[in-house]
Amino acid sequence: MAKPQIQHINPFDANKDYEISILWTGNRACANRIIIYSNKTNAVVYDHMVSSYVLKHTIPAYTLVNNQQYTIQAQIYDSENIPSALSNKVLFRTFTTPDFYFEGLSGNPVISNSSFPAAVHYHSDDWEDIGKYVFYLYDASKKLLMKSDEMTDSFDIRYTYRGLDNNTVYYLRCVGVTVNGMELDTGYVEITVKYENPNTYARIYATPVPSQGCIQVATNLIIIQYDGTDRFEYIDGMIDLRDKTLYYDEGFLIEDDFTVIIRGMNLRKNAELLKMKNDRDGLVVSSHIYTDGSLRFRLTVPNGVSHYLLYSGNLRFSDQDMVTVVIRRKNNVYQLQAFVGGD
DSSP states (O other), X not given: XXXXXXXXXXXXOTTSOEEEEEEXXXXXXXXXXXXXXXXXXXXXXXXXXXXXXXXXXXXXXXSSOSSEEEEEEEEEEETTOOBOOOOOOEEEEEOOOOEEEEXXXXXXXXXXXXXXXXXXXXXXTTOOOEEEEEEEEEOTTOOEEEEXXXXXXXXXXXXXXXXXXXXXXXXXXXXXXXXXXXXXXXXXXXXXXXXXXXXXXXXXEEEEEGGGTEXXXXXXXXXXXXXXXXXXXXXXXXXXXXXXOOOBOSSOOOOSOEEEEEXXXXXXXXXXXXXXXXXXXXXXXXXXXXXXXXXXXXEEEEOSSSEEEEEOOOXXXXXXXXXXXXXXXXXXXXXXXXXXXXX
């Protein structure tokens, strides 16, 4: 009769149920048996048969002891109760499940910044070192947005998430494996990002100039001059660009990743809202109203062969609503987000 095979067994916690998988190519199996030995003494510590057509066998919790090595064999019984030969022995280890969780992220915390340095706590009662791990970021529907490179630093398990959008729910996760192959997973940890622009972005600095009898006013924002003949009105902190075009042709220096934010009213139209280009790159942001009354923004980026297109979700708003459109480029990957509001 054919000999069964036991599939590879990763290290597991003996205080939890663990399911063994068996490979079998002989007559239909009606039962299977597993025998577990202490690897130190070769004494049998568990011998059990289960009647089942399924080639699985569960080792009950607390049957074995953690931080030990064991060997295991399997045997198959067919419909006539004829036993197969015992499988080859397979070596495996047991460990207490290490502590592996994000520090300070219980209870759906609110993150007040667009970047967040996440740290993971790791501790093993059996002194089992962590081998490697990867950090993940998911959106509110648990769709994967990004993942880090594989990391191996066992003393400082941390990663800084960057470019987090305001008023947005995310899930963080870290998955790793110990040096002996025990799998680790923090699970999905929900966070809410909600931050405000720092006050320094809105400050106006007034400096007296006694020798000239005046006050010098400055901000930390650069005012970029434009080349054109249109007269622009600046009302309540906004430039009126209805039926006008504003050109900025100096003062920009974009060498790598960037974020552009368009915020305004009266954006309910079929139009091109923004064009940016230099000697190598360029992009266009446009809007389109659909027959059902909804509107979507589109980002078009030439890629040398065709065009890279991104669309926002469907929005419904009036001319009196403030609308925010955010374009972000990170590692040559573009993101487009649009929402009603933006104060």
